[in-house]
Amino acid sequence: MSVSAQPEVHEFQAESRQLLDLMVHSIYSNKDSFLRELISNASDALDKLRLESLQNKDLDVDASDLHIQLVPDTEGRVLSVVDNGIGMNRDEVIGLIGTLARSGTAELRRKLAEAKDSAASEELIGQFGIGFYSTFMVADKVTLVTRKAGESTGTRWESTGDGTYTIADVDDAPQGTSVILTLKPVDTEDHLYDYADQHKLRALVKKYSDFISWPIRMDVEKTTTTPAEEEDAEPVTTTTVETETLNSRKALWAKSKDEVTEDEYKEFYRHVAHAWDDPLETIPFKAEGTFEYQALLFIPTQAPFDLFMRERTTGVSLYVKRVFIMDDCDELMPEYLRFVKGVVDAADLSLNVSREILQQDRQIRAIRRRLTKKVISTVADIQSTRPDDYQTFWQNFGRVFKEGLVNDLDNRDAILKASSFESTNSEDGLTTLADYVGRMVSGQKSIYYMTGESRKQIENSPHLEAFRAKGIEVLLFSDPVDEMWSASGIEFDGKSFQSIAKGAVDLDELDDADKSESEDEKAKDAAEYGDLLTWLGEALTDDITEARISHRLTESAACLVGDTFSMSPQLEKLYRASGQDVPRSKRALEINPDHPLVKGLNEAFAASTDKAELEPTAKLIYGMAVLAEGGDLTDPAEFAKLLAATLTAAITT
């Protein structure tokens, strides 16, 4: 192979360098996984070449014998993993291998720095995946020689895992990619095995890559002994080299569940999902009839770091009659199930199918509908039979799953049923809506909830006081998406959702016995506080719609309450954060007639309506109501000034 020009030395991008450094000093104990990663990449490259050769008739490549070859050199301690797939051009090598282009790398680095021990680091690597760089766990030097299909010049990339790599043009590289590892010395204590040993390689392929659809070949020496023809002579041993295919190449999705072991599913999941964790659930699916297709879907255990990033795609690959067509086929899974990984193999689509055609395709739409229902019902099954796994699922994917309550009206009821929520009923556990409804007090018509930025913030908000005092359960919604669906007129089991921070709340309705007494009380409060309420409404007219007596406070002096259909302050904040210009909506100020501050204010107001302290006190009460619900004051400096003046007056008199 001739290298045409002096190799250029490049520096790794800073983040890649740090990740590489971790690999070189290999904190990850399962070093065997480098082979799985290389084979997985090679298999993807073969898929891409086959597809390209089908779609682009002008491409001058021989796609008749696509395969992966392992070439161990035991004496030289070198292992090459060779494929005749799509290959990479020079820019792609720099972009894909020299740069860890993935936006989560910084996040991984930050988390690794925080990780306390090697077990925690290992889990993180499992969560992020490290692909090609895992080769540096087992090799002192990695050389990659590649030529892209259809191009004449190849590229040679080499690094010892320090801060730099070299890159050079190569004239006569074969089409495809060879990754050549100069292996580190064997150190079984450090889980570093002999990766130039044929037996080891055969075992690793069986364990991790058996289902890969392309042949994974290795030339093996076979010694045969034949008895000598003449009596008393030594038997004859002949050594021949034979090419052996190491993998059985069975497409797991075409098999029924009892024909496949859990480990096989696990490794397949890791391959299709580019993941390092275990699947939480495996969902094989077969449809026969008008549209024939098979699917093998997985729910991961861990959420990928980029689950909430804007450019995030869905994770199901499309095959047609075992031929790979595309990754991340968005048409097969709704966005709110983007955590689902796997493959769909449809029998009746054309191999030339494009994304544009897929969007219009009736069959694809039918598959998507069916699989969506299947995933939701699987989540419901996990919820009812495996509480610990459900907890894991919910922590990782609950926020995404609930997006379906806004986006998928057809399945809304099923999604709601399979969801869980935090509640005042339990300190840390979750409740289903069915359980909530089972605990509703007599006369309760709605499901009460309150939204906020965190459980703690909601729990401290004054709105909860009367509910707590009367033992009425309130659901605590702290995910941004909860703001959207809860206010959308949704019902569960015929019951509407009512925010306790919006509209009028009359808890006395729930309890018939006390009704007459409380009616009297209300009439009394109205007479006693009427003038003060009118005045407050005027004094605070810039901030509130009206002032009224509260039936939801027992301890705090005041709280703010929106109209039934108004936006909550959190939602306003979300919209503003996303760049939308939403006007500040005013809410009603509710005051607690039993609170000493409110009583005092009423008495002072009754004594003289132009006392200087009245207005600052009203403003302070309003500000306190904003702070108590975790909101932001529009003018914190003015609030501080008023407070200081009031405290000074109190302490100096």
Ligand SMILES: Nc1ncnc2c1ncn2[C@@H]1O[C@H](COP(=O)(O)OP(=O)(O)OP(=O)(O)O)[C@@H](O)[C@H]1O
């Ligand atoms: N044998 C190969 N042939 C062609 N392209 C390859 C090959 N190996 C790697 N690449 C390219 O380099 C990219 C980076 O590979 P790498 O293994 O680091 O990450 P990945 O496979 O994309 O994702 P993951 O880290 O999750 O495995 C691949 O996406 C692919 O485009």
